[in-house]
Amino acid sequence: GENVEQHPSTLSVQEGDSAVIKCTYSDSASNYFPWYKQELGKRPQLIIDIRSNVGEKKDQRIAVTLNKTAKHFSLHITETQPEDSAVYFCASPNYGGSQGNLIFGKGTKLSVKP
């Protein structure tokens, strides 16, 4: 089945700097890669996703890049703000299972210092 590795587990940046979180996956059949943001005690919320027919997708200060050959995808946050502080999860479908469930990484705790 699919295996998703995420790093770093913690990331601390100064306000205004960029942050990059990387994930690798194992199943070459995977074709959908969402990123979720979870604030403390809150629900995970989708912030951006990418499908395998594109290599990069941007939405204001966030972007996701995908390298299918290397089986990795990354989240980029530019001009970080204190409200970006949260835990970020990447995910990938598990086509080894019967229904392509999402497999989540272990998360990256991002702290943005003002």
Next chain:
Amino acid sequence: GAGVSQSPRYKVAKRGQDVALRCDPISGHVSLFWYQQALGQGPEFLTYFQNEAQLDKSGLPSDRFFAERPEGSVSTLKIQRTQQEDSAVYLCASSLRARTSGHNEQFFGPGTRLTVL
């Protein structure tokens, strides 16, 4: 419109008790998922419903876990004879289409934090 809601938000159970966790998905959403999130970890898949049909329960950790969605809307996750290792946040998510229609956004509920003493 209302998002995914879950109740109760917090549940404390004594070891050996049965618990029932409720999920109200977004109206009209075909797919419903249950996840278990341990402290400091990502959500882990438990089970999947397409309307009222439970198509995948491969993530349920033991036969003490049971889920249903009898009318294709509200779902209940039941845990029998709770153990300390069941302590976690249980998240429900729904999405508009069936999973076989291609992946689409999963909307999560706020979760139920279960503590087993």
